[in-house]
Amino acid sequence: MARPKYRIVDVQRTADFGNHSRPVSRSRVPRLDSPSSYTATVGQRPPDSEERRHFEQHADFFDAAAPPAPNGAPPVAPTRASPVPSTGSSAKPTSPFVERSNPMGSGSAQTVSSKDPKAVAQAATDMRNVVRRKLTGYVGFANLPNQWHRKSVRKGFNFNVMVVGESGLGKSTLVNTLFNTSLYPPKERAGPSHDIVPKTVSIQSISADIEENGVRLRLTVVDTPGFGDFVNNDDSWRPIVENIEQRFDAYLEAENRVNRMNIVDNRVHACVYFIQPTGHSLKPLDIEVMRRLHTKVNLIPVIAKSDTLTDEEIALFKQRILADINHHSIQIFEGPRYELDDEETIAENQEIMSKVPFAVVGANAEVTTPEGRKVRGRRYPWGIIEVDNEEHCDFVKLRQMLIRTHMEELKEHTNNVLYENYRSDKLTQMGVAQDPSVFKEVNPAVKQEEERTLHEQKLAKMEAEMKMVFQQKVQEKESKLKQSEDELYARHREMKDQLERQRQELEEKKARIESGRPLEEKGKRKGFSLR
Template sequence: MALRTTTRQLCQTLPRSSTGLRQIAVQRRHLATTSGHPVTQNAAGSKGPTAMVFLNMGGPSTTAEVGDFLSRLFSDGDLIPLGRLQSYIGPLLSARRTPKIQKQYDAIGGGSPIREWSEHQCAEMCKILDKTSPETAPHKPYVAFRYANPLTEDMYKQMLKDGFGGGKGGRAVAFTQYPQYSCSTTGSSINELWKWRHRLEGNTRAETEGAISWSVIDRWPVHPGLAKAFALNIQAKLAEYPEERRKDVVLLFSAHSLPMSVVNRGDPYPGEVAATVYAVMQQLNFSNPYRICWQSQVGPSAWLGPQTSDTVSNYIARGQTDMILVPIAFTSDHIETLYELDEEVIGESGHKDTVKRAESLNGSRVFIEALADIAKQHLHSGDACSKQMLLRCPGFAQPANATDSYRSMLDVDDPPKLPCSSMSLDELHPGSMASTKSDSDGGRSDLTAVATSASINQDQISTQICQELPIANAHTLSYSTNGSGSPPSMAPASPANGKLDLPADFGKGDNRSNPVSVDVPISAPVQDTRNIVRRKLTGYVGFANLPNQWHRKSVRKGFNFNVMVVGESGLGKSTLVNTLFNTSLYPPKERKGPSLDIIPKTVTIQSISADIEEAGVRLRLTVVDTPGFGDFVNNDESWRPITDNIDQRYDAYLDAENKVNRMNIVDNRIHACVFFIQPTGHSLKPLDIEVMRRLHTKVNLIPVIAKSDTLTDEEIASFKARILSDIKHHGIQIFEGPRYELDDEETIAENNEIMSKVPFAVVGATNEIKTPDGRAVRGRQYPWGIIEVDNEEHCDFVKLRQMLIRTHMEELKEHTNNTLYENYRTDKLIAMGVSQDPSVFKEVNPAVKQEEERALHEQKLAKMEAEMKMVFQQKVQEKESKLKQSEEELYARHREMKEQLDRQRLELEDKKQRIESGRPLEKEGKRKGFSLR
């Protein structure tokens, strides 16, 4: 129900005092709706209670509350706009996700601690306010969660019971616990509060007499106390590292990501997160390298990046293992910190001892004092909300005449509404409750929502972020985007000197003067120098969203990858597969005595399939093993079962392609063959050469040197050179990553580096061991030291994983389908006698061609007519023959029946004569064995 009390009406109800216009202006800045009773807190600061309400998304305190929590979350149109389907799809989504989310809450102790911390923070803040701001005391603490208990409606009803509103007036401050403003979090919470204000205290002027006077603290990203509290927690975590490594620890500031559709319209959240990070680094005197990353991405659409999990993995792959994750947009522990960061990002990194997380603010005294200072400044300022809150996002078109209605404060029942807001323009004036409405995901809530996809509009991003950052000379902020449309990094773009003008007291207030020059990282744009004709669009069309559509389809369908491992027994094939995919695909083998080992008589083919999932992406992995290969004294034709299996898979795919229904073809073709070479240190064995010669035209061949930890670096280098020489001499083709025209220099360099490691000298290990410096790594421990699987200085495992999984998996599948399979398919069809008519490629006269086709068609018709006549005559003859035979049979039966009737007639006539003449019918003496004695 929309609020019908306009700003003009609200202002007319405010009390006037002898202080004149100044007092009236102060009153207009308040959200007081009516002149209240003596208990009411007015602009002059008369004694009375003040309600301090902490707003947050909240989280379930127990696993039993997860279902209701998700139901409210998915039913929120501000968070997940589903239109008329909201009430139907919301419960379905929540019911589907509840079991999975309950397991996550079980892993962090059975519920979210956000309620406990929020109530503690609010209560302690009110105690401080009672001392520092006696003119607004007493201060009563309240907590209102959007989706969990205590709900906003329950909080509002409790306030009414406590004597606020209901004709008694009273002042209340909605203190959002999101330091950085976003329409999807702050806006959603304030919308809910405003909705219940309407329902419980009325809409009309008469109904709102004596209602609660509200104001809003909607953002506080650069408060010195907030920055100091974060800095203290970071310093405490840095102290856990050895002093010689402390300055090299990378600080990763992790914030909840947003869909690019929200960022593109100008949401201030990314800019304010960057401002908070800068203020914290000022407190730390920029002692460590740092980056901003984003977490909790869901759904297939483009989101703000890079993702925290990817950032940690990439740095570890480059040898940077000392990192501290700082939850910069979260003020209390909940599922995003306790599970997503601690269990998923850090727990799955393989470096729990070196990748750490700074403690959340929780019960930090410095933080609570900062909250009290923010509240005190707000209470004494008389402001209804920040000026930024009244500024709509630039990416939304304003309704017709809305600005005029706002400026003139027209006295209408239903004023026009601001974009991004469920409030009317009059209601957003500093004299009423302010609120925003968004279609983004859940911001910093305990769960994220499915976001709508959108293309990236660089101008909107840079313009809005610069407006939100406290920068005197507003230079643009540029994103260097990746191919998917998600910006992997955010860096301020600057003039040629690479510096930005920032205020000297940046992060300590709102002063935006006194610029100083500060070095910041610059994102260099990629120049496309090709001569391409470009057409300027007059508006957004939408085809820029095609990659997102394909991405959603691919994620929904899932992926499959079939890899074959070929090599002698004992070379670590199973261990390497488990290491590659970080899963126990092959169970540990039982070690038996030599007498118990069963040696197979032939090479067998074994296939193992598993469904694995990473970051919401499902992969159907099939590993084909070849036990028994190379284990015999006579290995002649030992490759035959392998090549036959590959051909059988091609044949099955070819048969599926030739069927009428080709909707669901299962791709069981081998996409890559990892060939294990025994680490002899000399050269390829004749068996290795012969097998690779048989396989290289059928599969993507990737040779690896197994158990390379048995060789020295010099032996590995010389062994690789001899292997490549043998491969080149025998004309064996191994897989090479393709090069594309638009590849940048970094991609080309990465591909060249991967190919320089072929054949890959690998070591497999699934067990974690601790290094002398306390790091937990995957590797093997020897008397002479430790060899780390994920360390590129120790082996080529990382490069092999990049080729197989991270960078070239799709290229392996494409090369299999477009080249290897097509060659096999062509040879197979030719062998079956299927050939292509070359005439289709000849240039012909259409008229002549038509005449030839007509003559050919007539010949076919004549031939068909002759054939039909012959068939007709043949059938007629057959029919006549059958009829003649039937006729003869009928005549024969007729004669037989006639003769039989004649005999019967004669017998009857004879019997008649005997009876008439009195002669017995039977002759005497003929009867035997009968006597009358």
């Protein structure tokens, strides 16, 4: 007999014939096109008795060709996985179950099943021949994160942050402390006569290219000088909201252009809102501004100049601020949770969110501690407060959330949620203003809400009509029953009167008979007359 041809395969297989099971691991097996060979492949007919004998005869050869297990350990039977269907034109698939290995490596296979009872029965037989596919060599798609990293580093990043708060709360100092650079030059205090109070809230932007370990960042800080500095602060939030919407409109216009090669993202990715350290609760101005901003920007509240409060006052102040935020349904930014996050990442995110609102202190100058260390902080007669010490303030947690861990999440939430909501509302408004004969873009959520409202109105109308018809029928039935009752009562009374008269007549007849008097004729007979 001619020796069959062999080829090397790197998949683990297990062939089951009745109660006999022989594992084959990285061994030489007969070619699929060899007439004297057998492979358990979905799409081929089950083996006959001759093929089983052939496989059992060569089983010793297969076991000898398998490489020994390390450290003399006994060979482990390979796991089952899905086979690859035969590509031949004459092959017809016979198994309705095909298990495909999960590319994520979770070990759970996806199963495609058929509802045909015959196919299910056939699948129970063919499940023995299922083989799990594994990668036997390096393919290359695991290098995709490295490709993305090189592209991102070459292109650089941009981040736009807005700072909102009253004057004198240390916004410029905190920004310089966050990015460890002098974005804002030191302010030179002029005389009182030179202080000009602005009449409106102005918007100022400062951009800078900063680099750290070869990573370039295009940073834009949007400042709001003049906010909250007036006697009448009505509509002081309007210039801020208009600036955010103008940035959204500019990005939307750039997306709608024919040439969209270089779109500059100037949308505000985060808004750091500075709260005055009063120690009581949020002021009405703070509540109104945050209510106007939380649907358009990622809101991050911070307590400015927290070194003016004690630890107990800060803890109580945070509780009151969070209570006001929850009471007015204000949404602040929270780090997203992913299924693949490990326990350390989850604990880190929870620790960051437990510090909101962040009690921060800003300082650019370095001071020397009694131990001789140079730190960024402020010197007071009673001691030194360190900016980068988590026991003194929450500046480290704010920087960790804003820059180190959640910068990309801030940008993604701005693009996928805040901007998309604004874009949908904007396009919907544009569609409503068009000619009714032209197709109008409709928000599916709004359309569904309108349909639900119309359906509820229709149900309420039908219910009212049914109640009215039911009441009308009840009234008609009651009137008929009352009429029948009156007729029966009148008839009963008439019959009762008639019986009473008959009783009286019978009593009179009885009395006459007992007294011996003849019965009187009820009426006199008229005599016959010829006249």
